[in-house]
Amino acid sequence: MAAGSSSYWEDLRKQARQLENELDLKLVSFSKLCTSYSHSSTRDGRRDRYSSDTTPLLNGSSQDRMFETMAIEIEQLLARLTGVNDKMAEYTNSAGVPSLNAALMHTLQRHRDILQDYTHEFHKTKANFMAIRERENLMGSVRKDIESYKSGSGVNNRRTELFLKEHDHLRNSDRLIEETISIAMATKENMTSQRGMLKSIHSKMNTLANRFPAVNSLIQRINLRKRRDSLILGGVIGICTILLLLYAFH
Numbered sequence: 234m235a236a237g238s239s240s241y242w243e244d245l246r247k248q249a250r251q252l253e254n255e256l257d258l259k260l261v262s263f264s265k266l267c268t269s270y271s272h273s274s275t276r277d278g279r280r281d282r283y284s285s286d287t288t289p290l291l292n293g294s295s296q297d298r299m300f301e302t303m304a305i306e307i308e309q310l311l312a313r314l315t316g317v318n319d320k321m322a323e324y325t326n327s328a329g330v331p332s333l334n335a336a337l338m339h340t341l342q343r344h345r346d347i348l349q350d351y352t353h354e355f356h357k358t359k360a361n362f363m364a365i366r367e368r369e370n371l372m373g374s375v376r377k378d379i380e381s382y383k384s385g386s387g388v389n390n391r392r393t394e395l396f397l398k399e400h401d402h403l404r405n406s407d408r409l410i411e412e413t414i415s416i417a418m419a420t421k422e423n424m425t426s427q428r429g430m431l432k433s434i435h436s437k438m439n440t441l442a443n444r445f446p447a448v449n450s451l452i453q454r455i456n457l458r459k460r461r462d463s464l465i466l467g468g469v470i471g472i473c474t475i476l477l478l479l480y481a482f483h
Contacts, residue, residue: 246340257351260354266300318345322341
């Protein structure tokens with residue numbers, strides 16, 4: 234019976250790790266899709282001034298379908314991972330499992346944290362994508378109104394030219410902000426990957442600390458230094474972002 238229970242637990246852990254790997258790859262692709270949508274919308278807006286509206290609409294529609302498909306796939310993976318975590322929780326609470334088995338509870342909590350991080354990242358990326366799409370739709374509407382006004386009046390007066398120049402200036406500022414956001418998202422992906430490695434190292438160090446109490450004080454000092462470095466890194470990134478935004482709007 235014990236061997237069967239252990240096999241069932243290992244099977245659940247294997248399923249959880251497989252789903253987590255799939256989610257990690259899907260979320261990276263989803264984030265890249267959001268970034269490429271923003272860049273392609275900017276290029277399409279420039280081509281719109283000299284060509285018809287057919288090509289940008291088709292490109293936007295294709296990317297919208299990709300977005301919907303990937304969002305559904307990620308939601309399904311999150312639902313499956315949630316189900317596996319629920320089964321692991323039921324297993325730890327079953328009568329046949331020792332109530333003092335801290336290793337099982339620690340493993341379950343780690344998988345729950347990973348699920349929470351992936352869920353938060355998915356919803357944040359999805360919200361960013363929707364905001365970019367709404368902004369591009371608004372900009373496209375304004376651009377069409379300008380083209381309609383120009384074709385209806387047939388006169389490129391001074392006011393229209395000034396308005397178009399101001400519109401180009403706003404798009405250039407928007408492009409700088411998008412590039413800044415892209416850099417921040419790439420930095421976030423790298424930090425997410427490093428965070429996973431640090432969690433794995435932290436888990437192993439906790440295991441060593443439980444086995445060798447003398448190491449516990451050293452681990453606490455390392456944790457304090459890690460928190461300090463994280464605060465410093467966050468402050469530097471925040472200051473750089475503020476400086477870039479100030480430079481973009483200057």
